[in-house]
Amino acid sequence: MNFSFLEKYWAYFNYGVLVTIMISTCVVFFGSIIGLLVALAKRSRFKPLDWLFSFYVWVFRGTPMVVQIMISFVWMNFTSAPTISFGVLNLDFSRLLPGIIILSLNSGAYISEAIRAGIDSVPKGQTEAAYSLGIKPWKTMRYVVLPQALKNILPALGNEFITIIKDSSLLQTIGVMELWNGAQSVATATYLPIEPLLFAALYYLIITTLMSQLLGLLEKKLSQGGHH
Template sequence: MSFSFVDKFLPYFNDGLVITLLISAFVVVIGTVLGTLIALAKLSKVRILRWLANVYIEIFRGTPMLVQIMIGFQVLGKIPLPEFQLGILTEDLSRLVPGIIVLSMNSGAYVAEIVRGGINAVPKGQTEAAYSLGIRPRQTMLKVILPQAIRNILPALGNEFVTIIKDSSLLATIGVMELYNGAQTTSSTTYQSLSPWLLVAVYYFVVTFITSRLINLLEKKLGKGYTK
């Protein structure tokens, strides 16, 4: 086992890490917004909205993400999009964008259940108190229920963020140049079957470890604010 490739191939890992973090950031934002909307639809009194939300969640939670990525690429990858250069990597947006969209839609299904559980965990007395003060249902949800639900769901959302960072490696199957692809390129070029994968594992571990610790700190900070 040798790491002699590091001097030459380290940019593939570093630039790939940047792409992985960009993908994860986009997916977290889009997935959280989408998941919140789906959760609200599932809690809606309108039957068709509840039905659509349930169908969406069951489809994306009931099929493999890799299959979803391949379908999404076949449907959306036909749209011609430009390329851009990031360090040593040439990124094709016609591959990257479909990947982000599919990961976001998949994440949205899981976030929807997390948000729904967090909303249901808020005591019903909070809603009744808001109504008694003349606050409208929409404002009650936005200003009373959701802020309290966030404290309940933050640990689960943090776990989802960590999962997204790891699952972004699946986009290598459609040619997205990210962190996993860096190890794949190095291994196939240098014919070293173990060392590149050990190095990429260290990259993923460090990123997910730091992310988990930051989320724990945020959770403790929100918890202290809640107890005052």
């Protein structure tokens, strides 16, 4: 194994990690908003709204993410989007925006189901008690149901963040210079077919392991909080 390339190309991997984490953070943020809106819309008594968002969830959960990425890149066509520099980051928004949008829509489809399950886990007696006190339905959802559901939703959001960190590698198909694309560029430049990819895999493993540990600590803290 020859890892001498790291001395020259270490910055490529660090750059890729920063882009990967930035993408994942944006996707989980926007995906959570989409997921919450979808979960609430599907509980609406207006059936066409329920059917519409059920169709959305069905499509995004039932088709490969790489297919969604390629279609969105062609359809959205952000060719006039700028490239903006933030320190060491040079972000090509013509490729980054379609990637973040489609990953957020995909993530939102999964998060909506987690939120729906979290809402359903709250005892119905809580809602009925709020209604008996004259609290309006939307206020009941906001102040009574969602705060209690959040405890059950947070671990799922953490798992989704870990999943997105790995799935963001699919954005290399449209030229986003994240960690995996950076590793492939190094492999091409150094004529080393395996070592740069192994190092990138190690980087992913370190990141996801750290996230899993943090998620475990959060779940433990929430569990202890529930016993007081």
